Amino acid sequence: MTMNFFVKATKIILYCKGFYIQITSKYTNMEREFLNKKIDETLDSTEGIQRAAPRPFLFTRIEARMQAEKNIWSTVSSFVARPVVAFACICFIIIVNASVIWFSNMSAPSSQQGTELATADEYSQVNYTLYEFENAKP
């Protein structure tokens, strides 16, 4: 008796669940069919596609582009190779180096020297010679 009740209850729940799924489904069967047909048509739209061709005289444009690229590099290299430009570049590098060396010499003692002085001060380090030690005045 109890078993029969549970079987019936389960059947009712499953039926309701199926009905619920059916009514809350995003699409009806017809809509789903139409959608799938549309998707298939779209996916097959490239069937029998012909190759596209570029505009005429492509080779001429490629040659012109190669020439232009070659011209850019030859212009740059010829400009850099000019004696005046090369000499100016060398002078600039020498001036920069000289100024760096000059200003580094002019600057304050380095941090390492500063640390050494500070340590010596802290421990009052004095270097005695053997003579000073033996002839120390009372």
Added chain:
Amino acid sequence: MTESELIELLKRKDRAAFKQIVETWQNMVYNTALGILQNAEDAEDVTQETFIQVFESIGSFKGESKFSTWVYRITISKAMDHIRRKKRKKRFAFIESLYGKNDKMVVDPPDFFHPGVSMEKKENAAVLFKAIERLPASQKKAFVLNKVEGLSYAEIGEVMKVSDSAVDALLQRAKGNLRKLLQDYFTTINK
């Protein structure tokens, strides 16, 4: 003149051989670039870059693969570089517009119509190309080579340097992703 003779002449930087190579393979290169980039100007730009690269690095072509396979590889690599460059430019333009340095608006390109698609399929093909644009790079390459260039799995495998089964998996994933994208698109339109 045979293909190998043309290649030999091109290695000696022969102009006539280069011209013949461009004329023989220009449609293949342009069509592949157009399928990936979906813009005629960009495709032309990449086609030019590809042939310049072919001319400059023909010395490194050892004949281990077919010449067309080698050219396909260069085309795809150039097209992907072009996409990356364009994205970078777009991002930079957006940042500039935030700081008020650039007044140009960042606009999405219009629908792309492939000139090789028949009239009655044009609308559907435009929707498909819009979806292809959103595929991951490797799926996009495989799909374009298969559906736009009509290459077999073995040929795609040679170009992408993967096995036939890997190509099959790539195409299955591409189709699955396209189905999802198209479903979303048509559902939104119907609403």
